[in-house]
Amino acid sequence: MKAESSGMVIRTTGSFYRVREDSGQIRDCTLRGKIRIQGLKSTNPIAVGDRVSFIKESAGETGTITDIAPRKNYILRKSVKLSSQYHILCSNIDQAILIATVEEPFTPLGYIDRFLVSCEAYHIPAVIVFNKTDRLMTEKLQDKANDWYQIYRNCGYTVLPFCATEAGNAEQARALLKDKISFLAGHSGAGKSSLINLADPCLNLKTGSVSIASGKGKHTTTFAEMFELSFGGFVIDAPGFKEMELYAFTRAELSHYFPEMRKYRDQCRFSNCIHTKEPGCAILEEVRKGNIPESRYHTYLGMLQSLE
Ligand SMILES: Nc1nc2c(ncn2[C@@H]2O[C@H](COP(=O)(O)OP(=O)(O)OP(=O)(O)O)[C@@H](O)[C@H]2O)c(=O)[nH]1
Ligand SMILES: [Mg+2]
Ligand SMILES: [Zn+2]
Incomplete structure (x- = not known):
C-alpha cells in the first residue's frame, strides 16, 4: 500500500x-x-x-x-452559472485583510462595513489597512482619515494606516503577513498587489492594472490563487470582493455581526428587537449617545432592508 x-x-x-x-x-x-x-x-x-x-x-x-x-472556515461565492448554488472561494483563512483607501479611490464606509460583517459571519479575523496615506494632502482629508480609523478601532478592529509605495514600510508589510494565510480584498486600485510586492518583491505581481475594473481579463475567473511568501505565510489576492457571499442569516441575527452592537443587543426590551424603532431598544439608545457610530448603524439599516 x-x-x-x-x-x-x-x-x-x-x-x-x-x-x-x-x-x-x-x-x-x-x-x-x-x-x-x-x-x-x-x-x-x-x-x-x-x-x-x-x-x-x-x-x-x-x-x-x-x-x-x-x-476551520471558508468564504463562499455565488456560482456564476447557477446563481442558486455556491462555490467555495477559499478555506482555512487566518485573517482577511481589507485594503481600503480614503482617497484615490474613495472606499465607501458601507463597503468596509459589509466586508467586516462577512468576516464576522465567516469567523475570520479582519484587519483594515488604510492604504495611500501619502495621498492625504490636506488637513481636511487627514481629519477624515483619522475619524475613520477611530470608528473601526472603537469597534475593536485592527486598523493599519499604510503607504505601499514607501520602501521603508516593507518590514511592516511582512509583519502583517508573516506565517499566516491571508485573504486580501479591496477595490481595484486600492493597492493589494502593491502591498504584497512590497512585502515580497520575488512575487512581482502586476500592479496598476485596470483589467479588473472592466470586469474582464484574467480576473474573471472566480477561483482564487494562493501565493507562498518567501519569508513564511501565504496570501490570496482575490479581486472583486463584491461577489463574496453572505451566509443567509435572519434579520434578527444581523446585529450579532456588528461587534459594537453585539454588546448591547441583549439589553433591548423585546427579545425579537431588530433595532429600528422599537421602544426600549438599547442599540438605538447607544446610537443616540454616540457609542455606536452612525455610519455603521446606517449600514446596518441598509443590510436589514436587503434581508427583507
Ligand atoms: N500614492 C500611492 N499609490 C499607491 C499606493 N499603493 C498602491 N499605489 C498605486 O495604486 C495603483 C494600484 O495599485 P495595485 O497594487 O495594482 O492595486 P490592486 O488593489 O492590486 O488593484 P487590482 O489588482 O486592480 O484589484 C498602482 O499604480 C500603485 O502604484 C500608496 O500607498 N500610495
Ligand atoms: Mg492587484
Ligand atoms: Zn433593539
Missing part, C-alpha cells in the same frame, strides 16, 4: 488541484471518486486552502487526493 501524504491546495484548475506538500514540494493531483462534504452544497469539492491527504503516484510529480480535512 502506498503511503499517504498531506498538504494544502494552492490552486485549482478544472479537475486538477495543485497541492503543496508540507515539505514544500508541489504536486498536481486529481481527485479519486467522490468526496462528500457534509452539510454544504457547493459546486466545487475542493478549494484553495483545503488541507488534503493524497497518495503520490510512483511516476512523476502527480498524486491522487483521497481525503479532505474539515475546514
Whole structure:
C-alpha cells in the first residue's frame, strides 16, 4: 500500500488541484471518486486552502487526493452559472485583510462595513489597512482619515494606516503577513498587489492594472490563487470582493455581526428587537449617545432592508 501524504491546495484548475506538500514540494493531483462534504452544497469539492491527504503516484510529480480535512472556515461565492448554488472561494483563512483607501479611490464606509460583517459571519479575523496615506494632502482629508480609523478601532478592529509605495514600510508589510494565510480584498486600485510586492518583491505581481475594473481579463475567473511568501505565510489576492457571499442569516441575527452592537443587543426590551424603532431598544439608545457610530448603524439599516 502506498503511503499517504498531506498538504494544502494552492490552486485549482478544472479537475486538477495543485497541492503543496508540507515539505514544500508541489504536486498536481486529481481527485479519486467522490468526496462528500457534509452539510454544504457547493459546486466545487475542493478549494484553495483545503488541507488534503493524497497518495503520490510512483511516476512523476502527480498524486491522487483521497481525503479532505474539515475546514476551520471558508468564504463562499455565488456560482456564476447557477446563481442558486455556491462555490467555495477559499478555506482555512487566518485573517482577511481589507485594503481600503480614503482617497484615490474613495472606499465607501458601507463597503468596509459589509466586508467586516462577512468576516464576522465567516469567523475570520479582519484587519483594515488604510492604504495611500501619502495621498492625504490636506488637513481636511487627514481629519477624515483619522475619524475613520477611530470608528473601526472603537469597534475593536485592527486598523493599519499604510503607504505601499514607501520602501521603508516593507518590514511592516511582512509583519502583517508573516506565517499566516491571508485573504486580501479591496477595490481595484486600492493597492493589494502593491502591498504584497512590497512585502515580497520575488512575487512581482502586476500592479496598476485596470483589467479588473472592466470586469474582464484574467480576473474573471472566480477561483482564487494562493501565493507562498518567501519569508513564511501565504496570501490570496482575490479581486472583486463584491461577489463574496453572505451566509443567509435572519434579520434578527444581523446585529450579532456588528461587534459594537453585539454588546448591547441583549439589553433591548423585546427579545425579537431588530433595532429600528422599537421602544426600549438599547442599540438605538447607544446610537443616540454616540457609542455606536452612525455610519455603521446606517449600514446596518441598509443590510436589514436587503434581508427583507
Ligand atoms: N500614492 C500611492 N499609490 C499607491 C499606493 N499603493 C498602491 N499605489 C498605486 O495604486 C495603483 C494600484 O495599485 P495595485 O497594487 O495594482 O492595486 P490592486 O488593489 O492590486 O488593484 P487590482 O489588482 O486592480 O484589484 C498602482 O499604480 C500603485 O502604484 C500608496 O500607498 N500610495
Ligand atoms: Mg492587484
Ligand atoms: Zn433593539
